[in-house]
Amino acid sequence: MSEEEPVRSIVTPTRLEYEFTAAGAHAEFLENVARGRLVGKRCPRCEKVYVPARPNCPRCGIATVESVEVSDRGTITTFCIVRVPSENIDLELPYCAANVLLDGSDMPFITLLQECRVEDVRIGMRVEAVWKPEEEWQPTFENIRHFRPCDEPDIPVEKLGAWV
Amino acid sequence: MRDVAVVSFAQTPYKRREDKLSEVEMVMSVVTRAIADSGIAKEEIGFTCSGSSDYIAGQAFAFVGAVDALGAWPPICESHVEMDGAWALYEAWVKIQCGAADSALVFAFGRASMGTLLETLTMQLDPYTLAPLGVDAVSLAALQARSLLDQGGVTERHWAEVAVRSRRDAKQNPDAQLAGDFEVEKLLAEPYRVSPLRRHDCPPISDGAAAVVIAAGDVARRASRRPVWIRGIDHRIEPHQPGVRDLTRSSSTSLAGRKAGVNPERLDLAELHAPFTPQEGILCDALGLGDGVRINPSGGPLAANPMMVAGLARIGEATRRIQAGDADRALAHATQGHCLQQNLVCVLEAD
Numbered sequence: 001m002s003e004e005e006p007v008r009s010i011v012t013p014t015r016l017e018y019e020f021t022a023a024g025a026h027a028e029f030l031e032n033v034a035r036g037r038l039v040g041k042r043c044p045r046c047e048k049v050y051v052p053a054r055p056n057c058p059r060c061g062i063a064t065v066e067s068v069e070v071s072d073r074g075t076i077t078t079f080c081i082v083r084v085p086s087e088n089i090d091l092e093l094p095y096c097a098a099n100v101l102l103d104g105s106d107m108p109f110i111t112l113l114q115e116c117r118v119e120d121v122r123i124g125m126r127v128e129a130v131w132k133p134e135e136e137w138q139p140t141f142e143n144i145r146h147f148r149p150c151d152e153p154d155i156p157v158e159k160l161g162a163w164v
Numbered sequence: 165m166r167d168v169a170v171v172s173f174a175q176t177p178y179k180r181r182e183d184k185l186s187e188v189e190m191v192m193s194v195v196t197r198a199i200a201d202s203g204i205a206k207e208e209i210g211f212t213c214s215g216s217s218d219y220i221a222g223q224a225f226a227f228v229g230a231v232d233a234l235g236a237w238p239p240i241c242e243s244h245v246e247m248d249g250a251w252a253l254y255e256a257w258v259k260i261q262c263g264a265a266d267s268a269l270v271f272a273f274g275r276a277s278m279g280t281l282l283e284t285l286t287m288q289l290d291p292y293t294l295a296p297l298g299v300d301a302v303s304l305a306a307l308q309a310r311s312l313l314d315q316g317g318v319t320e321r322h323w324a325e326v327a328v329r330s331r332r333d334a335k336q337n338p339d340a341q342l343a344g345d346f347e348v349e350k351l352l353a354e355p356y357r358v359s360p361l362r363r364h365d366c367p368p369i370s371d372g373a374a375a376v377v378i379a380a381g382d383v384a385r386r387a388s389r390r391p392v393w394i395r396g397i398d399h400r401i402e403p404h405q406p407g408v409r410d411l412t413r414s415s416s417t418s419l420a421g422r423k424a425g426v427n428p429e430r431l432d433l434a435e436l437h438a439p440f441t442p443q444e445g446i447l448c449d450a451l452g453l454g455d456g457v458r459i460n461p462s463g464g465p466l467a468a469n470p471m472m473v474a475g476l477a478r479i480g481e482a483t484r485r486i487q488a489g490d491a492d493r494a495l496a497h498a499t500q501g502h503c504l505q506q507n508l509v510c511v512l513e514a515d
Contacts, residue, residue, distance in 0.1 A: 012296040014287065018222035018279045021183040054232065055189045061206075061235020063192065 022139075025064065029053035030139035032069075036131060040105055042066045048106035052141065070104035072129035072144070075155045077101050077108045077163040081118045096121050100147055101163055108163060115148035123164055126152035168260050169384035169391035170512065172201035173480035175374040178341040178468035181277040182371035187221060191273050192233040194375040199269065202377035203387035206235070209377070210265030212242045213256045215249035215272040216472045219284050230273060241265070248272065249374060249476030250437075250498030250508050256378055257397055266380045267387075273373035274471040281369050281471065288501060290404060302366055304502045305440040306358040308411040312442050313360055315412050320360055323441035324351045327364035327466055334463025337481075341468040342368045367439040367469035374470075374477045392483045392512050396424035399508035404501075411503050417450035420509040421495075426451055432491035433458040435478035437499045439465045446504060447497060457495075461485060475499065479510055486514050 022030055025041055029052050032039040040051035041064035048057065049068050056063050079098040082091075096118050099108040113121060115130070128150040137143045157164055174197035176182075176190050185193070191214075199206050212234060218226045227244045234240065241264075245251045249272025256268035276284075282300040289295040312318050325348055334343035351364045378384075384391040400416035400423075402409050434457050438444040444459065453459070460466075462481035465474045475498025482494035493513045500506040 010292065012291060014295075016219070016222065016279055016284055016287070020222070020278055021181075023182070023184055023186040024189050026186060055186060056192050056233060057235070058232035059235060059237040061192070061195075061233060063189075 025053045025055035028067070030141075033141060033143055034137050034139040036134065036137060036143070037069055038072055038102065039067050039069045042068050049104060050107050051102055051105040052109065068104065070102045072102065072131075073150060073152075074100040074102035074105070074127060074147075075160065076113070076121065076123055076125045076127060077160055078123060079113065079121050081121070094118050098127070098147065100127055101160075111144070112146040113148070114146040120149075122154065124154040124157050124160060126150050126154065166261055166263075167381045167384070167393055168257055168378055169388065169393045170376055170479065170483040171203065171379050171384050171388040171391055172198045172377045173374070173483050174198040174201065175339050175473075175477055175480060176372045177339045178370040178372040178470055180341065180369060180371070182275060183277075187226065187230060187273050187275055187373075188233045190275070190371075190373040191230050191271055191375075194373045195233055195269065195271055198271070198375035198377050202267075202379070204267050204377060204379060204383065209267050209269050210241065211256055211259045211268040212240055213252040213259075213268060213270050214244045215247050215252035215270075215476065216244070216274060217246055219287060220274045220276050220279065220281075220471050222279050230271075248472050248474065248498050248500055249376075250479060250496075250510070251399065251475075251500070253376060253378065253476060253479060254397060254399060254508060257394060260378065260380050266383045268378050269375065270378065270476065271373065271375035272473040272476045274473050275371045276369050276471045277371050285502070294405075301502060302358045302361065304406060305366070305443070306361045307406070308503045309360050309365070309440070309442040311411050312446070318442070318445055320352065320362075321348060322445065323365050324348045324362075326441040326444050327351060330460055330463050330466040333461050334467035337462050337467065339468065340463045341370050343463060343467055361440065361442075365441040367465050368467075370468045370470040370474075372468065372470035372473055374473045374480055376476060376480055376483070390487050390489070390514055392486045392514060394510060395513045396426070396511040397508070398423035399506065401506040404505070406503055406505075409503070409505075412446065414446050414450040414504045414507060417447055417497065417504065417507040417509065420507050421451045424509045424511050426495055426509060426511055428452040428454060428457060431457045431493050431495050433461055433482065433485060434495040434497065435460055435462060435464065435482040436497045437465055437475045437478050438504075439469050439474070439499070441466065443499075443504055451495065451497075451509070453495075475508065479512070482512050486512055
């Protein structure tokens with residue numbers, strides 16, 4: 001018995017399944033995305049527009065009511081060049097994760113920037129959504145494959161205000 | 165010690181599956197109502213504490229998302245416990261005792277319908293020896309029930325009577341999920357779910373949220389016509405491994421009750437967080453509650469058992485009855501873990 005190796009580790013597989021149900025404002029947002037439209041929600045008090053839509057304004061703590069359609073073009077407010085591989089991300093390295101503030105929206109969200117050399121990415125750069133073919137649209141934000149630079153002059157950093 | 169009172173309580177109607185409202189929307193509805201009913205301005209509330217579990221939501225840091233419901237700007241002083249909201253209330257009470265705040269908002273939420281609750285609860289167990297076996301909450305409660313039967317003095321009929329009384333009382337509670345008139349004989353004719361427990365011995369799975377505002381002395385007196393004072397509150401825990409405990413007793417509840425100053429002779433009612441019917445008797449014995457104390461007039465956790473919320477809701481339901489003048493003194497109890505592993509006892513009283 002004393003010759004046996006002590007047990008140093010055990011494997012106990014753990015897996016839990018969830019079925020997420022989008023409710024309220026999230027459901028409305030995804031239904032619009034399935035039609036190729038980006039529709040956010042406006043706070044009735046501070047008038048900020050949130051895309052993706054939020055059921056409430058996190059700043060004011062009140063419900064958002066009015067729906068507001070915004071553009072699928074926007075501006076990079078900050079970005080990160082990823083040079084480290086990750087098990088669940090199948091992208092060629094290096095790639096750029098960027099925060100994009102859509103025209104008409106008041107809150108940037110993180111997205112993938114492609115069709116652009118990472119050396120060329122800049123804060124203030126104008127970008128546009130690249131949608132999947134319409135026949136593949138589903139109620140998911142994955143309808144937008146990625147963002148890419150568009151042929152517009154940069155927004156000067158000082159005009160991006162609090163976002164940079 | 166500072167006098168601290170519960171001044172308001174709000175809860176959602178509890179449902180098997182809430183698919184119209186997200187967690188943030190559920191939280192917003194109860195927080196907004198609790199603050200409005202508290203008589204205290206939102207900006208004056210000195211501390212906020214929540215209870216929830218990311219395992220229920222299936223999302224890391226889901227509890228941070230709930231802060232969106234608060235309008236936390238300018239920044240607020242906020243905390244969270246990965247526990248039932250009753251323990252969030254305890255943290256808020258300590259904060260007020262320390263003098264760090266004069267009032268606090270406490271809330272809890274759970275949308276268990278998105279996951280497989282019984283499997284999720286298994287994850288609380290020791291990950292080396294028990295969780296890999298897949299033993300679930302109902303099976304463990306059945307082991308506890310079996311040891312009670314073996315010990316004698318209690319029968320399956322007693323448990324069916326608890327279920328019938330709970331569901332009948334729940335008819336008066338518009339937020340309850342499971343209410344109605346049932347017959348003991350018919351329930352006893354049902355097959356076992358996990359012997360010796362039948363379906364009626366087990367709680368429903370519920371989605372919902374609740375919020376409470378508590379406040380110290382003068383703030384509470386100014387805000388509320390009938391503040392409900394927390395005369396004592398204490399929580400105690402037993403070992404994690406069910407095998408080393410005497411499952412027929414709840415020594416942690418007895419100790420928490422003693423420390424909270426429970427005097428059964430002076431109580432009008434008790435809201436007990438006993439998700440399984442046999443546990444109600446264990447708790448009554450542990451706290452010395454006799455026939456003079458009405459148990460779970462709200463219907464209790466057998467009428468709705470929103471995970472992470474049901475304990476806080478016991479404090480809220482007891483408060484509601486005192487505020488309405490139906491009672492002067494009440495006990496509220498919350499539990500966490502399997503087979504009543506951890507217990508909180510709170511004594512509430514009108515002026």
